[in-house]
Amino acid sequence: MSPNLVYVVVVGVLFATGVTLLLERSLTRVLMGVILLGNGANLLLLTGGRAGGPPIVGTTAEEEMSDPLPQAMVLTAIVITLGMTAFLLALAYRSWHLNGHDEVQDDVEDQRIMELAERDEGPGTADPETTDRVPTARADDDRRVAAGAPGRTR
Amino acid sequence: MSWLVPLPVVMPLFGAALTLLLVGRARAQRWVSITVLAATVAVAALLLVRATLGGPLVVEVGGWVAPLGIVLVADQLAALMLVVSAAVTLCVLVYSIGQGLADGNEETPLSVYHPTYLVLTAGVCNAFLSGDLFNLYVGFEILLVASYVLLTLGSTENRIRAGTTYVVVSLLSSLIFLVAIGLIYAATGTLNLAQLVDRLDALPDDLRLVLQGMLLLAFGIKAAVFPLSAWLPDSYPTAPAPVTAVFAGLLTKVGVYAIIRTETLLFPGGRTADLLLVIAALTMVVGILGAVAQSDIKRLLSFTLVSHIGYMLFGVGLTTAHGLSAAIFYVVHHITIQTTLFLAAGLVERRGGSTALDRLGGLARLSPLLAVLFFVPALNLAGIPPFSGFLGKVGLVQAGVSDGGVLAWALVAGGLLTSLLTLYAIARVWNLAFWRDPHPDMPGPDDTARAARTDGAEQPHDDPSPAGAVLPRLMTASTAALVVLGLGLTVVAGPLFDISTDAADDLLRRAPYVEAVFPDGAP
Known part of the structure; x- marks a missing residue:
């Protein structure tokens, strides 16, 4: 058939x-x-x-x-x-x-690596896009920094 | 005797219904669950004896004849898996009951815990016994739905976060499985495993490869094979200790079982054997490197879980009777040991108030019993003789060497390296958590009060159990029972290897399975 x-x-x-x-x-x-x-x-x-x-x-x-x-x-x-x-x-x-939102959040490991990268202590894998974005985003919401994902809707 | 076959599925389901009716009467719930699981262990043991002595047992559910109705098949492999998983679930149930009693809270575990736990058991048993691809899918769904509920028990923030990832990833793998089922049915007109044997053989090679690839992808996600394993170390550690233990022991192994079953019965000839071997090597090495980098016991154990799935795939990828038999032995060993280690980690969390390595220390002096309960299965996992981990790894290495290919040798090397790194990771836990001086935050020998944790925000666990110097007796006893079971695997290693070799032979010959389902030849 x-x-x-x-x-x-x-x-x-x-x-x-x-x-x-x-x-x-x-x-x-x-x-x-x-x-x-x-x-x-x-x-x-x-x-x-x-x-x-x-x-x-x-x-x-x-x-x-x-x-x-x-x-x-x-x-x-x-x-x-x-x-x-x-x-x-x-x-x-x-x-x-x-x-207060229903966004899928990053896993603990990703958050930790991002924090390390932010403090420049990580293995040097900081994504330039993320590091640029962090300071501005931090002002309004800590949690969303951890999410820090491109393409999320706001 | 064949009326025994559906019991491991039916009994837990009835037990779940009964415990659901008994919500609010914790004592009755406990007894129903324990009775049902103990009976499941007994039935599974009988099935194993019968399958070993007299060949596979087959039941046509509802009296519908084989290709029309659903069949349940209890061959040696399925029965062996049933025995081990039923025994492990029983021990974990006793542990969680002990935890609830020790907390002095009748509602911990929550009243929904018992029904869900029994449904999970029914799903696992259904997946092992299923002789039909769609029924296998239903078995997977039953156990997954139960696991979603158990993983998000209490629905705290961390569990919701971890649960979301877990649920979405599992849903995706189920969808891929469902699509594969649809395509297989369209191509062959049947989903009965025994009937598929001939019909799949008749298909063009390329089509078979696509179908095989889709099934491997679906089961690979469930079994947490390397490129598809990222969900596991994040989601498992956030659940309550007994839940993590039973997930770690059973759920990924159901995926491995499905891989073994489909690779041998439906797609023999090893066209994906090289792929499996490469994936196995990557799973082993990447997984254990992840474990080495962890600073939390539960997360570290989750990574070793991923890593050791690689050993089982190694055996499957060799496609020889030797390799398969060693892989089956390794699955049995790993279900027991990984569960024990997670239960011991739960005890550590209780005694030390945390599972973060930088908050623990001196546990060996504070609680020698706990130290033994962790140390023995840990060495077992790393593969120190004379434990079963060593025997399983020897079996795999022998199978790899007798295969003799370049890839097989590379895997032997990878396996030994992984074993060494496992020992390193375990030794690190031992040094930091058990040997140093006790951490100032930890409850002292006379301190039975709840350890205050004001700075627990970064902890992966939302609700640290009350920590204290006295370990609850029931929890310790069930962990000890599993440790003894793990040691017992060494004692019965000879007969166990005989069973696994028999099972592997039957799997490779394929005829015993088909003849059991269709005594007069496949239609």
Whole structure:
């Protein structure tokens, strides 16, 4: 069976937009990305099976039936994605509660290396862009310095 | 006997439901969890005996015949993994109960802890037993969802920060796995592992390589293999000590198990063997260099965890029976030892009020028992004879030498270097935390009060447990039990190597697995 081109294009678009959003700093956008990627993956699963009539004995001739297995798998995958979405939303909300924003923060190691670089004690890997940016950013918020990421939305 | 097979999945799930109903009645919850996990250990042991003596056990869930329904397969490899992981989860559960009791707080561990912990166990067991790719995915999701909850337990600022990274990375790996499943189904029309054996063999080589690559990528993230391992050392140490311990012991090993299963059963012939070997070398060396640079015990141990995943990949990448058997032995050893070390680190945090090396000192004099509990598994990890770490590494080195290729020799060298650097990292912990004079901030021998930490802002842990001179008995006992289990691996190393060699042979022959699922030949 040859796959339907429309499906393939839609899956591609969903994946492309999903990955773009996943690379964002804000957790809400990441969540959107995950949802889009999940939908793309589900559609891809569905495309893998044979198309046809409803797979119910008595309503459709056996050779015209669609493949029910991918549909069953997609149902499972949708449920899982739903749960994940709820959990990510809770995480984003809690993060907003604690920090006033829902941005994904740098890990401890990165922060430490950045601090060392700032004091010029590190292994000399200071990123010029970051060091330029730090003094101005420090004035308004310490925490965001640690985030110090290019491309974050303000 | 085959009715035993679904029990390791079903019992913890029922236990989870029961403990959820018992929320608020901590004592009943504790007994349900302990009973369920003890029963799981017993069932897993029976399965291992049966699989060793009489070949793989297969159950068609719900009575649906094999390619239509889901099958659970308990072969030697799966049963061995089940025994070790069930035993380890039981010990960690006792430890966390001891911690809750010692804190005098009925709500620690929180009431949601028990159900989640049991769901995690069910997910791990499901992943080991699954004979179907999609069921493997479901097993992964069950254990991951439980792990998200456990990692963000209490939802403090640090855990939310670490949890975010962990959740997003895990979600991505699950999506890649799901896409791989979709593509495999589209290409072959089945997801049953035994049926895939023939159908994948019939596919064009390039397509097979793509599918193999996608599965490797998904499992590589879960197993924390080098270029995909950055999430692990950041997220694990922030969780409560018992949670970190069980994650470190089990979750990455489920990824390794999935790699072993798919690489041998679905994609034999070793087209990615060289790639695996290179990755294994990088994982070992980069991981241990990270560990050497750390100044916090938990973070240091997380890096050694990443590093030692490389040893298992080394065995898998050799694609010989020798290499696989050594890798399986190493997985068993590493589950036990890494968990023990994290539990010991939890005890250190309790006794010393911190796991930062610059705040600790003199623990060997203050608490000789704790020193022993840390020292023995630490040497075991580094591979000092006669511990199981040494035996596992010898097995891998022998397999590498008998392979004889340039890459294999390079890996032997890398493995020995990593072992040496592990010893160095461990010795550093020992010197700083156990040998120096006690740090002034640490609670003294008569001081049972909570250590005041006003400057804990930079600490990776939000809620340092109350520190005191007296170590809770239950926590010490469960850690000691795991230390003894680790030592026991040396005693039973002979039979264990026999089992792992058998398992490796069966994996490479592939026929025993397929014949167990389809006695009349694959449809």
